[in-house]
Amino acid sequence: MSFLEVTKQLANGxxxxxxIFLITLVVSLPLGLVITFGSMSKILPVKWITKTFxxxxxxxxxxxxxxxxxxxxxxxFKMQALPRLTAVLIAFIINYSCYFxxxxxxxxxxxxxxxxxxxxxxxxxxxQIFFKIVLFQVIKRIVPPMGNEIxxxxxxxxxxxxxxxxxxxxxxxxxxxxxxxxWPLFYIGAFYLVFSALLTVLLNYVEKKMNxxxx
Amino acid sequence: xxxxxxxxxxxxxxxxxxxCNSNGSDGNSASGNNTDWNYIKNKGEAIxxxxxxxxxxYLDENGELTGFETEFTKAVCEKLGVTPKFxxxxxxxxxxxxxxxxxxxxxxGLTVTDERRENMAFSTxxxxxxxxVIIKKDNAEKYTDTKSMxxxxxxxxxxxxxxxxxxxxxxxxxxxxxxxxxxxxxxxEVKAGTAEIGIVDYTLARSAVDSxxxxxxxxxxxxxxMDEDYAVGVRLEDTETLAKINQAIDELAKDxxxxxxxxxxxxxxxxxx
Numbered sequence: 001m002s003f004l005e006v007t008k009q010l011a012n013g014x015x016x017x018x019x020i021f022l023i024t025l026v027v028s029l030p031l032g033l034v035i036t037f038g039s040m041s042k043i044l045p046v047k048w049i050t051k052t053f054x055x056x057x058x059x060x061x062x063x064x065x066x067x068x069x070x071x072x073x074x075x076x077f078k079m080q081a082l083p084r085l086t087a088v089l090i091a092f093i094i095n096y097s098c099y100f101x102x103x104x105x106x107x108x109x110x111x112x113x114x115x116x117x118x119x120x121x122x123x124x125x126x127x128q129i130f131f132k133i134v135l136f137q138v139i140k141r142i143v144p145p146m147g148n149e150i151x152x153x154x155x156x157x158x159x160x161x162x163x164x165x166x167x168x169x170x171x172x173x174x175x176x177x178x179x180x181x182x183w184p185l186f187y188i189g190a191f192y193l194v195f196s197a198l199l200t201v202l203l204n205y206v207e208k209k210m211n212x213x214x215x
Numbered sequence: 216x217x218x219x220x221x222x223x224x225x226x227x228x229x230x231x232x233x234x235c236n237s238n239g240s241d242g243n244s245a246s247g248n249n250t251d252w253n254y255i256k257n258k259g260e261a262i263x264x265x266x267x268x269x270x271x272x273y274l275d276e277n278g279e280l281t282g283f284e285t286e287f288t289k290a291v292c293e294k295l296g297v298t299p300k301f302x303x304x305x306x307x308x309x310x311x312x313x314x315x316x317x318x319x320x321x322x323x324g325l326t327v328t329d330e331r332r333e334n335m336a337f338s339t340x341x342x343x344x345x346x347x348v349i350i351k352k353d354n355a356e357k358y359t360d361t362k363s364m365x366x367x368x369x370x371x372x373x374x375x376x377x378x379x380x381x382x383x384x385x386x387x388x389x390x391x392x393x394x395x396x397x398x399x400x401x402x403x404e405v406k407a408g409t410a411e412i413g414i415v416d417y418t419l420a421r422s423a424v425d426s427x428x429x430x431x432x433x434x435x436x437x438x439x440x441m442d443e444d445y446a447v448g449v450r451l452e453d454t455e456t457l458a459k460i461n462q463a464i465d466e467l468a469k470d471x472x473x474x475x476x477x478x479x480x481x482x483x484x485x486x487x488x
Contacts, residue, residue: 071308074317163305163308176403177266178267180426180428
């Protein structure tokens with residue numbers, strides 16, 4: 001199998017990796033904020049239910065969550081299983097939303113009280129204060145830890161292969177077992193490296209832009 | 216604020232889209248009287264659990280699925296009047312896949328074992344394969360029979376017939392055993408020198424030692440391990456499905472189609488019907 005053929009086949013797997021990455025990111029970023037509001041809620045039941053949920057999701061392996069979401073319906077309730085990729089996406093979105101939510105919470109709680117008070121003096125409502133004053137300062141502060149999670153997400157996508165979703169690692173393993181050639185297994189490292197390099201550049205850019213909001 | 220709402224809406228729609236492409240046709244009606252063969256017949260397709268490996272189920276130059284099992288499955292399904300839908304699975308989870316109905320049949324050089332009989336029913340045996348020992352060519356003088364392998368590391372696919380074969384041998388069962396994720400990983404272990412002995416099935420070992428990357432490995436023909444029967448795996452309760460498959464296999468064997476297929480993919484030396 002030539003270099004070009006292997007690259008072509010790996011590109012298909014890489015496509016799946018990118019899809020998992022992008023959809024998880026786009027959905028988890030706002031969903032994480034919703035969970036943050038839940039765990040910072042003044043209504044105690046909401047607060048504790050959210051905190052318990054975050055504890056369960058952060059306290060169990062993502063791999064187990066993927067397996068449960070895919071095989072659970074059929075094994076436990078005799079229901080039709082979700083399509084494989086959908087099951088993976090649901091597991092990733094829930095998992096990453098929980099991690100993001102805790103980063104958001106840390107960011108929000110780090111904003112000094114004076115910022116809120118200044119908003120009140122100017123006669124702004126609570127919502128206005130949050131979205132016009134607090135949010136962008138929070139975003140500025142959480143870019144480095146979020147960068148960590150986002151780059152971890154790139155590599156976590158390889159967990160999708162536990163339910164036989166052909167992402168990049170599985171695509172390479174398939175070539176190894178079909179064609180009995182070994183090098184594709186090492187070659188995929190380059191895909192991940194280039195991908196995370198692009199993200200690092202992007203994150204650095206965002207961080208620079210956000211310097212405007214340093215408070 | 217508006218942007219944020221737009222973002223959330225976009226995300227929700229994304230989720231909605233993912234949910235929509237599920238095959239929502241008659242999945243929920245699977246319970247009740249609609250079990251066994253009717254379940255598959257009403258769907259119009261049988262989901263076949265496979266893994267990629269030559270010469271059973273693999274992708275050709277154009278990326279099309281082909282192989283002995285692929286063509287065999289298609290021929291049987293044609294007789295049954297259903298479309299086969301091939302689904303690559305994680306081999307270790309084949310029992311779970313079958314039970315949770317994410318696949319309907321396992322058709323991928325599946326070895327009949329007593330343990331597996333508790334979880335699935337088997338069709339007629341159509342190939343008689345065997346487990347073989349692979350070693351590095353450099354070790355050809357060191358390892359001549361299983362007794363000489365005492366103290367070596369033995370790699371096989373966890374839960375496979377290779378593991379059974381290792382445990383059935385007096386010497387190998389006391390060796391340091393390495394249960395790999397897949398048969399190809401057992402071959403990789405031997406190649407990388409992290410295990411001295413690999414136990415895999417003959418068809419896979421053959422295609423490995425014939426390839427360039429693994430040409431430094433060899434099959435140790437002097438060691439005889441267990442024979443194994445290849446059959447189709449069916450859900451235990453799907454007795455009607457099993458009967459239909461057996462009848463179709465029988466017909467394909469009688470008219471010579473199956474033997475022709477075996478010759479085409481070079482497995483006629485282990486043909487069993």
